[in-house]
Amino acid sequence: MTHRSVEVPVIARVEGEGALHIAVDDGTITDLRLEIYEPPRFFEAFLAGRHFSEVPDITARICGICPVAYQMSSIHGLERLFGVDPSPGMHELRRLFYAGEWIESHVLHIFLLAAPDFLGFDNAIEMAKVQPELVKTALGIKRIGNDLMAVIGGREIHPVSPRVGGFSKAPRRRDLEPFLPRLERALEQMPGIADFIASLPAPAFPRPAELVSMVNESEYPMNEGGMGSTTGRRWDAESYEQVTHEVHVEHSNALHSLMSDTQTSYFLGPLARVNLNAALLTPGAREVAERAGLRVPETDPFFSMAARAAETTLAIEEAIRIIRDYEPPTPPMVEPVARAGRATWMTEAPRGTLYHRYDVAEDGTILEAKIIPPTSQNLRHMEEDLRRFLPDVLDRPDQELTRLCEMVVRNYDPCISCATHFLRLDIERS
Amino acid sequence: MSAPSDKTAKPRVAVFKMASCDGCQLQLLDAEEALLELAGAIDIVNFAEASSHIEPGPYDVTLVEGSVSTPELEEQIREIRRESTVLITIGACATSGGVQALRNATGKHDEFVRAVYPTPEYIDSLEDSHPISDYVQVDLELTGCPVDRGQLLGAIASLLRGALPRVSTSPVCVECKRRGYVCVVVAKGEPCLGPVTRTGCGALCPAFGRGCYGCFGPAQEPGNTDALGRRFVDLGLTPKAAADRFRFITGWAPPFREAADELEEVAR
Numbered sequence: 279m280t281h282r283s284v285e286v287p288v289i290a291r292v293e294g295e296g297a298l299h300i301a302v303d304d305g306t307i308t309d310l311r312l313e314i315y316e317p318p319r320f321f322e323a324f325l326a327g328r329h330f331s332e333v334p335d336i337t338a339r340i341c342g343i344c345p346v347a348y349q350m351s352s353i354h355g356l357e358r359l360f361g362v363d364p365s366p367g368m369h370e371l372r373r374l375f376y377a378g379e380w381i382e383s384h385v386l387h388i389f390l391l392a393a394p395d396f397l398g399f400d401n402a403i404e405m406a407k408v409q410p411e412l413v414k415t416a417l418g419i420k421r422i423g424n425d426l427m428a429v430i431g432g433r434e435i436h437p438v439s440p441r442v443g444g445f446s447k448a449p450r451r452r453d454l455e456p457f458l459p460r461l462e463r464a465l466e467q468m469p470g471i472a473d474f475i476a477s478l479p480a481p482a483f484p485r486p487a488e489l490v491s492m493v494n495e496s497e498y499p500m501n502e503g504g505m506g507s508t509t510g511r512r513w514d515a516e517s518y519e520q521v522t523h524e525v526h527v528e529h530s531n532a533l534h535s536l537m538s539d540t541q542t543s544y545f546l547g548p549l550a551r552v553n554l555n556a557a558l559l560t561p562g563a564r565e566v567a568e569r570a571g572l573r574v575p576e577t578d579p580f581f582s583m584a585a586r587a588a589e590t591t592l593a594i595e596e597a598i599r600i601i602r603d604y605e606p607p608t609p610p611m612v613e614p615v616a617r618a619g620r621a622t623w624m625t626e627a628p629r630g631t632l633y634h635r636y637d638v639a640e641d642g643t644i645l646e647a648k649i650i651p652p653t654s655q656n657l658r659h660m661e662e663d664l665r666r667f668l669p670d671v672l673d674r675p676d677q678e679l680t681r682l683c684e685m686v687v688r689n690y691d692p693c694i695s696c697a698t699h700f701l702r703l704d705i706e707r708s
Numbered sequence: 709m710s711a712p713s714d715k716t717a718k719p720r721v722a723v724f725k726m727a728s729c730d731g732c733q734l735q736l737l738d739a740e741e742a743l744l745e746l747a748g749a750i751d752i753v754n755f756a757e758a759s760s761h762i763e764p765g766p767y768d769v770t771l772v773e774g775s776v777s778t779p780e781l782e783e784q785i786r787e788i789r790r791e792s793t794v795l796i797t798i799g800a801c802a803t804s805g806g807v808q809a810l811r812n813a814t815g816k817h818d819e820f821v822r823a824v825y826p827t828p829e830y831i832d833s834l835e836d837s838h839p840i841s842d843y844v845q846v847d848l849e850l851t852g853c854p855v856d857r858g859q860l861l862g863a864i865a866s867l868l869r870g871a872l873p874r875v876s877t878s879p880v881c882v883e884c885k886r887r888g889y890v891c892v893v894v895a896k897g898e899p900c901l902g903p904v905t906r907t908g909c910g911a912l913c914p915a916f917g918r919g920c921y922g923c924f925g926p927a928q929e930p931g932n933t934d935a936l937g938r939r940f941v942d943l944g945l946t947p948k949a950a951a952d953r954f955r956f957i958t959g960w961a962p963p964f965r966e967a968a969d970e971l972e973e974v975a976r
Contacts, residue, residue: 317726318825318833323816323823324811324814339729339957341731342734345731390737400759403758406744417741421740436731439916439917446917684760
C-alpha cells in the first residue's frame with residue numbers, strides 16, 4: 279500500500295509549548311530545532327461526521343486567544359458554499375467583532391508578552407511596578423477589545439452567538455454606544471504607546487523575507503480578500519493548498535508550511551499586512567506606525583510590535599466608525615440550507631492568515647476538514663530567523679542568549695505565546 | 709532558590725497547561741487589574757504564559773488547565789500532584805477530557821493519527837483524552853469552556869482566606885428562570901442542554917437566543933438525560949444528532965457519555 283502523506287485531512291496543529299535545541303561546534307551552529315511538543319488534539323479528524331452548524335463552536339476551541347478568527351474562517355467558508363451572502367450590516371458587525379479580537383490580542387501581546395523582555399522584566403506584573411500608568415492604560419485598551427467581543431459574542435473566550443448564517447442575537451445600538459467614549463479615549467492614548475514602542479531597545483535584524491497576507495482593494499483585510507505576497511504572488515482560497523503545502527518534521531507536532539513552487543518559507547502576521555495594505559491604513563494607524571518608527575517596506579521582524587500598535591489603532595478607528603453608523607442587521611441570522619461541496623476561506627487572525635477547508639455532504643455533514651493556522655505557517659520562518667540571528671550573538675552568556683532567542687520567536691506572536699515563554703534553551707557548546 | 713512554604717510567606721501559586729487551547733489560563737491574564745491586585749496577595753512562581761520567571765515546586769496552590777492525552781503529560785501530572793498542596797483543575801479539558809475527548813468514543817485514535825499526520829511515527833499520544841482526576845487526586849474542579857473568570861478569582865480568594873471554595877452545581881435551567889430569560893425550547897423549539905448542565909456561565913446561550921451546549925458539564929444531579937434526549941428527537945433531531953448534542957464540549961463526562969451512547973444505540 280502506498281502511504282498517503284499530504285492529501286489527507288490534517289489535525290489542527292495547535293501552536294503551544296515549545297523548546298529550542300541548538301548545537302554549536304567550533305562556533306558554528308550544527309543543529310537548530312524549534313520543538314513543538316504541544317499535544318495533538320485531532321480537531322480535523324473529529325470535525326468529520328459533525329453537522330456544519332456545530333463547526334464554529336468546535337473550531338473556537340482551537341485557540342483561546344483568537345477564537346473569533348477560527349469562527350470567522352469557518353462561518354464565511356460554509357456560508358459561501360451554501361449561497362448565503364452576508365448583508366452589508368452583517369459585514370460591518372463581523373468586522374467590529376474581529377476588531378475587538380485584534381485589540382485584545384495585540385495589546386495582550388505587546389504588553390503582557392513581548393515588551394517586558396525588551397526592558398529586562400520577567401513579566402508585565404514586574405513591569406507594572408515601574409511603569410504603572412502605562413500598563414494600566416494598556417490593560418484598559420485591551421479591556422475594550424474583550425468587552426466588544428463579549429457584547430457581540432456573549433463572552434470573549436469561545437463566543438456563543440456567531441453561527442453559520444449570522445449571529446444568534448445581534449447587539450442593539452444602545453449596547454454599543456457606550457463604547458464610543460472609551461474608544462475615543464483609547465485612540466488618544468495610542469500615540470503615547472507608539473512612543474513607548476519606539477523607545478524600546480530592539481535589535482536590528484534586517485534580512486530578506488517573503489511577507490504574505492490577505493489583500494483587499496476597499497478595506498484593510500480582516501474577514502475578506504485574496505492572498506498576496508511581497509514578491510508579487512497573488513492567489514485565492516481555492517488554490518491555497520496548491521500554492522502552499524505542509525511538511526511534517528520529526529521534532530514538531532505542528533506541521534511546517536512552504537511555498538510549493540520554490541520550497542521556501544514565508545512570513546505572516548501584522549507586519550506583512552501593513553506592508554501589503556499600507557495604503558488602506560486609517561489616519562491614526564498611519565500616525566502610530568510612523569511614531570513607532572515603522573516605514574514600509576520593512577521586513578525586520580522586530581518591527582512587528584509597531585505593526586501591532588498600528589493595527590490596534592486601525593481596529594479602534596474602525597470600531598468607532600462602525601458603531602457610529604450601526605443598525606442591527608435584521609434578521610440577525612438566516613437559516614442556511616446545506617449543499618454538498620467544498621468550502622474554503624481565509625481570514626486574518628491577529629497573528630496571520632488562517633485558512634479553512636470543509637468538504638460537506640448534501641445533508642450538511644462535514645466529510646473532511648483542513649485547517650492551516652498562522653503559527654504553523656510561520657514555524658519554518660522562525661527557525662530560519664533563529665539560524666540567521668544566532669551567529670552574531672553566540673558569544674553571549676546562556677541566559678541572555680535564551681532571552682534573545684525568545685524575542686526572535688515572540689516577534690511572530692506564536693499562538694500560544696507560552697510556546698516562547700516556555701522556551702527551554704538547551705545549548706550544547708563544544 | 710525557592711523558599712520553603714511556611715505560614716507567614718505569601719502562598720506560592722503555579723499554573724500549568726496540558727492538552728488545551730490556553731483559554732482558561734487566559735482568564736487569569738484577562739483579569740487585568742484584578743491580576744495585578746492578586747499578584748500582591750500571592751506569589752505566582754510558575755506561570756509560563758505570563759512570566760519567564762519559573763521556580764520549581766513545591767507549590768501551595770496549583771491550577772491546571774488541559775487534559776492528559778500523551779504519556780509525557782501522564783508523568784507530568786503525577787509530578788505536579790507531588791509538588792502541590794492544593795490541586796485545582798480548571799476548565800472542560802481538565803475536568804472531563806475536553807472537546808478533544810471526542811476521539812475517545814470513536815475507538816479510532818490510531819486511524820486519526822494516520823489520517824492526520826503525514827508521518828504517524830513522529831506522534832506519541834494516548835488512545836483517549838482524560839480528565840486529570842483519572843490519574844491523581846484533585847482537590848477542586850472548576851468546570852467550563854472556558855472556566856468562568858469570577859469563579860476562578862473567587863476560588864483563589866477563598867483559598868487565601870483558608871477556605872475551600874464552594875461552587876454552584878445547579879442546572880442552567882435554574883439560572884435562566886432566575887434571570888427571567890425566555891426558554892428557547894418552549895419558545896423556539898431549540899434543543900437545549902440547560903436542564904442537565906451545570907450553571908456557571910450565567911445562562912449565556914439562552915440569553916443569546918440559542919440552546920445551551922453543555923460547556924460547564926453535567927449538573928450535580930444531572931437529572932433525566934434520557935428524557936431530554938427523547939425530547940430532542942421529538943423536536944426533530946435524528947437520534948444521531950441528539951447523541952451529538954451530548955457528545956460535545958464535555959461529552960466524555962459520564963452522564964453525557966451514557967446519554968449519547970444510549971441515543972446512538974437507538975440510531976443503530
